[in-house]
Amino acid sequence: MTKVSIRKLNKVYSGNVAAVRDLDLEMADGKITALLGPSGCGKTTTLKMIAGLLEPTAGDILFDGESVVTISAEKRHAVMVFQNHLLFPHMNVGENVGFGLRMAGMPKAQRRKKIAQILELVQLGGYEARRPSQLSGGQRQRVALARALVVDPRVLLLDEPLSNLDAHLRDEMRALILRVQARTNVTTIVVTHDQEEAVILAHEVALMFAGQVAQIGEPKVFYDRPKTEKVARFFGGTNFIAGKLENEGFLTEIGHFALDQIRSDIIPQALTIRPENLTFATDQSTNIIPVTVTDKLFAGTFTRYQFAAKDGTPIQMTTAASDADRFNIGEHTTLYVAPSKCWLV
Numbered sequence: 001m002t003k004v005s006i007r008k009l010n011k012v013y014s015g016n017v018a019a020v021r022d023l024d025l026e027m028a029d030g031k032i033t034a035l036l037g038p039s040g041c042g043k044t045t046t047l048k049m050i051a052g053l054l055e056p057t058a059g060d061i062l063f064d065g066e067s068v069v070t071i072s073a074e075k076r077h078a079v080m081v082f083q084n085h086l087l088f089p090h091m092n093v094g095e096n097v098g099f100g101l102r103m104a105g106m107p108k109a110q111r112r113k114k115i116a117q118i119l120e121l122v123q124l125g126g127y128e129a130r131r132p133s134q135l136s137g138g139q140r141q142r143v144a145l146a147r148a149l150v151v152d153p154r155v156l157l158l159d160e161p162l163s164n165l166d167a168h169l170r171d172e173m174r175a176l177i178l179r180v181q182a183r184t185n186v187t188t189i190v191v192t193h194d195q196e197e198a199v200i201l202a203h204e205v206a207l208m209f210a211g212q213v214a215q216i217g218e219p220k221v222f223y224d225r226p227k228t229e230k231v232a233r234f235f236g237g238t239n240f241i242a243g244k245l246e247n248e249g250f251l252t253e254i255g256h257f258a259l260d261q262i263r264s265d266i267i268p269q270a271l272t273i274r275p276e277n278l279t280f281a282t283d284q285s286t287n288i289i290p291v292t293v294t295d296k297l298f299a300g301t302f303t304r305y306q307f308a309a310k311d312g313t314p315i316q317m318t319t320a321a322s323d324a325d326r327f328n329i330g331e332h333t334t335l336y337v338a339p340s341k342c343w344l345v
C-alpha cells in the first residue's frame with residue numbers, strides 16, 4: 001500500500017497550454033480514488049506525471065512521503081493502463097502478461113506461476129496461449145489489467161478503463177476492478193469523465209475542472225454538499241433558486257426556506273435542491289413551492305416532471321414511475337423539500 005500526494009503540480013505543454021495548474025491532491029492509501037472531470041481538464045496528463053511518463057513543469061509527487069519526480073518510470077512502480085490498452089499482437093496472453101516480469105529477470109518457472117495466478121484473478125485462467133486477436137474486447141481489457149497487476153505495482157493507474165466496453169461488459173469490468181482492488185489493496189487511481197462510474201468505483205472522488213481540483217471527498221458529498229453550482233451541475237443538480245440568507249434561512253422570490261445547515265465558508269447566492277429530493281406536498285406549510293406543470297417525461301423506472309414556480313423559475317423533479325399519471329401539463333400542484341435537503345451554493 002502506498003500513499004500518493006501531489007503538491008502544487010503543474011504541466012504546461014508547448015504552445016503555452018496549461019493542462020494542470022497548481023494541483024494539490026492527497027490520495028487515500030490502499031483505496032480507489034477517481035480523477036473525474038470533463039474532457040480536456042487534465043486527467044490523463046496528471047496520471048502520466050504520476051506514472052513518470054511525463055515530466056512536471058513544476059511541483060512534486062510523493063509516494064509515502066518521498067518525492068518520486070526524479071525517479072524513472074521503470075523504478076517508480078506506478079503502472080498505467082491506457083485508454084486504448086495496447087497488447088503486443090505477436091505475443092500470446094501469457095507472454096503479454098509476463099513481459100514486465102521477463103524484463104525484470106524473473107526465472108521462467110516462477111514467471112509462469114505468477115502469470116497463472118494473476119490470470120485467475122482477472123478470471124482468464126488457462127488463457128495463456130491465446131493471441132490478443134482471439135479475445136473479445138472485454139477479455140483484452142482484463143489482460144491489460146493483469147499485465148499491470150503482475151508486477152505488484154505500488155500504484156495502479158487506470159485511464160478510462162471502461163470506456164471501450166459496451167454496457168454489459170462495463171458492469172462486469174467495474175465489478176472485477178472492485179474485486180481485484182479489494183484483494184490486492186493496491187492504491188488505485190481511476191480516470192473517468194463519467195460521474196456515475198466514479199461514484200460506483202471509487203472510495204474517494206477528486207473532481208477536476210481546467211487543471212485544478214474543484215472538490216474532493218466521498219462520492220456522497222458531491223450530491224449532498226457540492227461546494228459550487230458548477231460541481232452540483234456536474235453531478236446532475238438542476239434546481240438553483242437565487243436568494244439571500246435571512247431569518248436563519250434563505251429568502252428567494254418563491255418563498256422562504258428553512259435549512260438544517262448554513263454555510264459560513266461562502267456568501268450563498270442560490271438554494272439548490274436535487275430533483276430527487278422534491279416531493280409532492282401533503283400537509284406541509286413551510287418549505288413548499290406552488291408550481292405549474294410545464295412538461296413531464298415517463299422514463300420507465302422513474303418520471304421526470306418539469307415545473308414553473310410562480311415567478312417562472314424552472315423546477316425539475318424526479319419521482320416514482322407510478323407518479324406519471326398524477327398531473328397533466330398546465331395543472332397546478334405544490335412541492336415540498338425537507339430542510340435537510342436544502343443546500344446553498
Ligand SMILES: Nc1ncnc2c1ncn2[C@@H]1O[C@H](COP(=O)(O)OP(=O)(O)OP(=O)(O)O)[C@@H](O)[C@H]1O
Pocket residue numbers: 013014015017018019037038039040041042043044045046193
Ligand atoms: N502533448 C500535448 N501537447 C499540447 N497540449 C496537450 C498535449 N496533451 C494534452 N494536451 C492538452 O492538455 C489538456 C489536458 O489534456 P488531457 O489529455 O490531460 O485531458 P483529459 O482530462 O485526459 O481529457 P479526456 O477526458 O478527453 O481524455 C487539453 O487541453 C489537451 O488538449
Ligand SMILES: [Mg+2]
Pocket residue numbers: 043044045159
Ligand atoms: Mg484522457
